[in-house]
Amino acid sequence: MLSSPSLRLRDGAEFPQIGMGTWKHNGEKAINAVYTGLQVGYRLIDGACDYGNEKECGEGLRRALADGFVRREDVWVVSKLWNTFHHKENVKEAVQRSLSDWGVSYFDLYYVHFPISLKYVSPAERYPPGWYVDGKSKVEHDPAPFRETWEALEELVDLGLIKHLGVSNMCSALLMDLMSYARIKPSVIQIEIHPYNVQERAVQYAHSQGLQVTAYSSFGPLGFRELHTPKSLRTQPLFTHSTVTAIALAHGATPAQIILRWATQRGLAIIPKSDTEQQMRENLESARITLSEAEMQAISGLNVGLRFNDPADDFEGCHIFS
Structure with a gap:
């Protein structure tokens, strides 16, 4: 079995340097990709709500765990907060939905996908929500201060639903601002x-x-x-x-x-x-x-x-x- 070298995070955790992306893997292809990747030796699976395939990725993980060639504690399961869930009252909802789809009790790493807040779309109406509030062509911003989003995520770390926090698509100026107030610093x-x-x-x-x-x-x-x-x-x-x-x-x-x-x-x-x-x-x-x-x-x-x-x-x- 092959393996990935690792990088050390700020808390000392060993972070796989070579993980497997899942964007545009859908249906049975997503299931097989995750299962085969874990079998080959990958120990980080990078997913996101917006990819629309977390149930399938979770099924691939479940099959790998059931077949016994990998343990849950050895796999970094990664997801991302979508733009429509940035208000504090929506953050936990998004994390719990992704956890349920993956079939896991915690994320090893959870990113904020983009530093931009869009109008909330109920998962009951459409999931994943995508960029358009009407599902067709209209982008509607609904500004939530990034600090509000981050503090809501920190609470989920406290609850054990997330082990490490990360940011994605963030410029250095915004990262500098985040570092000035974050109680739990981003790891990646x-x-x-x-x-x-x-x-x-x-x-x-x-x-x-x-x-x-x-x-x-x-x-x-x-x-x-x-x-x-x-x-x-x-x-x-x-x-x-x-x-x-x-x-x-x-x-x-x-x-x-x-x-x-x-x-x-x-x-x-x-x-x-x-x-x-x-x-x-x-x-x-x-x-x-x-x-x-x-x-x-x-x-x-x-x-x-x-x-x-x-x-x-x-x-x-x-x-x-x-």
Whole structure:
């Protein structure tokens, strides 16, 4: 069985550096992906309310636990608070719904998905709620101070429903503000990082504050090309970029492994989504590669500050990164 190296969180907990993403895994595919991933050796499964697949991911976990090749206490089950649940009275509801869907009694890590509050949509009306209040085209903000959201999450840590808190898609200025009042400091920040969006200063600041950094969308435009987003379709795939392919050839590795190792060698955690068992294994095996400083710099040199997950591209008024 393969295994992931680990990073140490501020409380001393060992955090798997290579986890498995679940975005766009649906139905039986999600069940099988989680089950197979745990069988291969993954010990962190990164999920979210907004992915709409937590029941299926939970079923994959349940089957793995039942078959006895993994214990619950060895698996980091991760979820995220969606934008429509930011008011204090809605936070616990969201966490309990996700816990129920996963079939677990606590989350090892729970992120705030975006630092933006949208109008509440009852789960009885539509779940997951998505961005549109009417389910079609209307985005409606319903500002809740982030401090209110965070303090509600801290209470759930006190209750044992969450072990570690994290933030996602948060710029350094907002993180600086959060650190000024948080009774329970965030342990991890999850942001979009790949060779086209290196985010060196954001990583440096997070590390200086004792947070580990999880990179999502490690392969840049790849995951978004499946959604036919214009920005991703007009960007050269990283897997075919000559800088990446030349380094992959030199190491006898795949372009995916080189991109992932570039991230983990920077001290980042990663959560690539895998569609096959072979990909799952290759992603874990990427940690065995050692890139030279020149190779690291060459890959970082592809940086153009290009985000593929920017809500402002698709949802009016959602200027998180502007």
